[in-house]
Amino acid sequence: MKIGLVGLPGSGKSTVFGALTGIAVETGYAGTGKQNIGVVKVPDPRVDALASLFNPKKTTYAETTFTDLGGGSGKGIDRAVLNQMRNVDALCQVVRAFDDGSGDAPNPLGELEDLAMETILADLEIAEQRVVRLTRDRSNPNELELLQRVCTHLEAGNPIRSLELSELEGKMTSPYSFLSQKPLLAVLNVAEDEVTGEPPADIVADVEKRGLNLVVLSAQVEMDIAQMSAEDQKEFLDSLGLSEPARDRFIRAAYALLDLISMLTSGPDECRAWPVPRNTPAPQAAGKIHSDIERGFIRAEVVPWEKLVECGSEAKCRDEGVLRVEGKTYVIQDGDVVNFRFNV
Ligand SMILES: Nc1nc2c(ncn2[C@@H]2O[C@H](COP(=O)(O)OP(=O)(O)OP(=O)(O)O)[C@@H](O)[C@H]2O)c(=O)[nH]1
Ligand SMILES: [Mg+2]
Structure with missing residues (x-):
């Protein structure tokens, strides 16, 4: 699963990317069309809590890939960049404030509108072409009806994200990789001295109207923090009156776009978060760990992470009756600590 950083030239994508990944990248209106790609650990207090309980040899967080898609050479967003956006699962729009x-x-409202319109127009072009084709060859009346509905929605200036689709319709649209259908997070890149203030009301209202979540940060501040020792970080954050870097909040918000839940495993060897698509039954979730466990699946022993932390051990969970035994049809929930029993 990949998350793309997008936005107008100079909005701060590469600076955000650098702060996220710790990778040194070129910033400053590069306009080179060069993309940066990096893997980021998803900070997870649940994994931390389990790790302090088990003191494992290894602690493993979920990971996600961020791509800085670049802005393009002109003032707006290039067509080439729009095309690259098709290859990611979710988008974070960095907006210059x-x-x-x-x-x-700075014109944050204008930037939000720009990207929205560009993606809507790009989608409309694709949907219209397809409508023409399906009208002509009459091969798929259901899809035709759906795409006509999509076109009407787009023509009214709305992203496909806000069109209500059934599960089947969602599947039918997925091969098109529509840009305005991808989950989107707005990232307001504010000046260094504005990180502790409330975001402007007009922006909050606009983002809400668009149905998006908003993260406020200063890419420059995040970049500075990322380059400090842990001690200096703490002192610096204290001096700004911040409890944690915005980075952590941002990564969690971006990860949430992917609609993954975290299955947890814990023990003296490893405490770990496993990203699993929402609504995954236990055997398939087990398959994320190893295909043998999926194949030989017998049952899953499950306890919500906070219960395990509260009880302090699996044995205690068993005594208290909070450790459940679940079968093949059980759907893994976010924060479940799971132990699979399987035949080899
Ligand atoms: N003061 C200030 N400057 C910033 C901040 N974020 C980015 N900048 C500066 O703004 C300029 C553009 O930032 P980049 O991160 O290169 O922007 P970009 O979106 O990657 O730009 P393109 O790749 O050209 O589209 C750089 O000179 C950054 O140092 C910030 O929070 N505060
Ligand atoms: Mg850049």
Whole structure:
């Protein structure tokens, strides 16, 4: 699963990317069309809590891939960049709300609208072509009806994200990789001295109207923090009156776009978060760990992570009756600590 950082040229994508991944990248209106790609651990207090209980040899967080898709050479978003956006599962739009000294005042509302319109137009072009084709060859009346509905929605200036689709319709649209259908998070990149303030009300309202979540950060501050020792980080955050870097909050919010839940495993060897698509039955979830466990699945012993932390051990969970035994049809829930029994 991949998350793409998008936004207008100079909005701060590469700076955000650098702060997220710790990878040194070129910033400053590069416009080179170069993409950066990096893997990021998803901070997870549940894994931390289990690790402090089990003191394992290894602690493993879920990981997700971020791609800085670049802005493009002109003022708006390039067609090439729009095409690249098709290859990611979710989008984070970095929006400039800091003064970059260029004389162009920040225009966050305009940037949000720009990307929304560009993606809507790109989708409309694809959907219309398909409608023409399906009308002509009459091969799939259901899909035709659906795409006509999609076109009407797009023509009214709405992203496909806000169109209500059945599960089957969702499956039918997925091969098109529509851009305005991808989950989107708005990232307001504010000036260094604005990180502790409330985000402007007009932006909060606009983002809400679009049905998006909002993360406020200063890419520059995050970049500085990322380069500090843990001790300096703490002191710096304290001086700003912040409890944690925005980075952690941002990664969690971006990860949430992917609609994955975390299955947890714990023990003296390893405490670990496993990303699993929502609504996954136990055997398939076990298959994420090893295909042998899926094949030989007998049952899953499950306890919610907070119960395990509360009880302090699996044995205690058993005594208290909070450890459940679940079969093949059980659907894994977010934060379940699972132990699979299987035949080899
Ligand atoms: N003051 C300030 N400057 C920032 C901040 N974030 C980014 N910048 C600066 O803004 C300029 C553009 O940032 P980049 O991260 O290169 O922007 P980008 O979106 O990757 O730009 P393109 O790749 O050209 O589209 C750089 O000079 C950054 O140092 C911030 O939070 N505060
Ligand atoms: Mg860049």
